[in-house]
Amino acid sequence: MFNNITWLYPQGCARAVTFSYDDGRNFDRRVIECLNRYGMKGTFNLCSEYCETDTKGNYIHLDEIAELYKGHEVAVHCPHHPYLERINRQQVLTEVMEDRRVFEKLVGYPVVGMAYPFGTWDDNVIEVLKSAGIVYSRNVLSTFKFNLPQNWLTWAPTCHHDGAMRVMADFKECHRTLALFYIWGHSYEFNENNNWEVLEQICEALPKDDDTWYATNGEIYAYIESMRNLIFTTDLTKVYNPTAREIWFSFKGEKRSVKSGELLEIK
Numbered sequence: 001m002f003n004n005i006t007w008l009y010p011q012g013c014a015r016a017v018t019f020s021y022d023d024g025r026n027f028d029r030r031v032i033e034c035l036n037r038y039g040m041k042g043t044f045n046l047c048s049e050y051c052e053t054d055t056k057g058n059y060i061h062l063d064e065i066a067e068l069y070k071g072h073e074v075a076v077h078c079p080h081h082p083y084l085e086r087i088n089r090q091q092v093l094t095e096v097m098e099d100r101r102v103f104e105k106l107v108g109y110p111v112v113g114m115a116y117p118f119g120t121w122d123d124n125v126i127e128v129l130k131s132a133g134i135v136y137s138r139n140v141l142s143t144f145k146f147n148l149p150q151n152w153l154t155w156a157p158t159c160h161h162d163g164a165m166r167v168m169a170d171f172k173e174c175h176r177t178l179a180l181f182y183i184w185g186h187s188y189e190f191n192e193n194n195n196w197e198v199l200e201q202i203c204e205a206l207p208k209d210d211d212t213w214y215a216t217n218g219e220i221y222a223y224i225e226s227m228r229n230l231i232f233t234t235d236l237t238k239v240y241n242p243t244a245r246e247i248w249f250s251f252k253g254e255k256r257s258v259k260s261g262e263l264l265e266i267k
Contacts, residue, residue, distance in 0.1 A: 005266075006177050007227060008248040012255040013213040014177045015146075017206055018043065018220055020138055020157065020184040022077055022115050024051050024060045027187035031199065032068060038203040042072050043217035045115035045138075048102040049079035066106045073216035074103050075113035076134065085122040092125055096132040113137070113218045115184075126153050136221045138184065146171060146179040152221060161185040164202045172207055177250075180220065181206075223247075230258065238265050 009016050019042035021031055028044055035042055050059045060068060076099040078084070084092050096114070103111045112135045116125075119140030129137060136152035142159040144167055149155040159167060164183050171181045183202065190196045206212070215223075226243035233239075241247055241258040248257045251266055258264040 004252050006250040008177055008250060008255065009213040009215075010223065010246070010248060011210070011213070012248050012250070012257075014175055014211050015171070015179045015181070015207070016213040016215055016220060017181045018183070018215055018217055020045065020115060020182070020217055021187050022184070023047060023081070023186055023188070024077070025186065025188045026057055026060060027191050028060055029068065030190070030196065031187045032072065034199050034203055036071070038206070039208075040203060040206070040214045041216045041219070043075050043113060043115075044069055044072060045075045045077035045113075046099070046103065047077045047079055047081050048099045050081070052102070062102070062106060065103070066108075069107070073113065073218045074107050074111060075115065075217065076100060076103070076111060077115055078117050081117040083118055083120055084116065084125045085120055089124055089128050092128040093132055096129065096134060100133070113221070116140075121154070129153055135225075136217060138182075138217065140184065146174055146181055148178060148180055148220075148224060155182075155217075157182040157184045159183065161189075161198060161202060165198075165205065168202070168205050172205075175211070178224075182217075237267065238263060240264075 008014060019035060021028060021042060022045045024046035051062050065074060076096055078095040079098050100111045112133055114134050114137040116137055116139050136155055138155045138157060141156045143156050144159055146158060158181050161183050190199060223245060226245040227247050229243050230247060231240045231242060239258055240263045241260055244260050246257050246259045
């Protein structure tokens with residue numbers, strides 16, 4: 001039975017694309033304008049302390065966060081952007097929970113995603129993140145592949161935006177299911193390098209078809225975890241979906257889905 005099932009993203013998409021940008025610099029506005037124009041989504045990892053205390057306009061102010069990042073995702077990057085593995089567990093917990101507390105009041109949803117400041121962590125940090133309610137965290141170790149993470153708390157991206165065009169053709173030719181193109185960076189890099197055209201080129205080159213899902217980091221995490229929580233009968237002829245999300249799959253070449261709360265017979 002399982003040999004005849006192929007798992008898919010929402011609406012039967014085989015591939016997904018997500019963006020992730022760190023620090024909450026003022027150049028996020030231009031990144032978001034571009035993503036919105038092309039119908040794409042990103043996760044923006046912000047430092048609440050910088051967003052609150054900056055008086056020079058270098059960072060997105062707290063008052064602007066809810067409206068600016070609407071339709072995207074706000075995630076943790078720690079108020080003071082420390083090397084988390086160099087501070088004690090209590091300090092790590094304080095850093096993470098303070099960002100969560102501040103941002104959740106602004107955006108109105110649980111902030112449970114993160115990107116590691118400087119891209120570094122250790123086992124102690126991961127244990128603290130689990131206790132702090134963080135369900136995924138991105139590092140900066142580019143894989144140049146289109147795989148889902150084996151561990152959500154050590155989520156490695158496909159590549160920095162500077163390397164995205166190197167693998168664009170490979171992604172567009174990749175039709176294996178649950179492929180993920182994960183692009184990350186800092187919005188200020190486009191300004192420092194005077195290469196905003198790179199973002200435009202990426203967005204223009206990415207596929208615009210019914211087989212590609214554009215999602216935030218958190219949406220991808222939530223969908224895959226819901227998929228993994230499906231419950232099958234022992235003979236694999238029925239599947240129950242206890243989650244809040246409709247889950248898509250292909251059975252013998254036909255696209256199908258099991259809705260939230262549905263017990264579906266597969267035949």
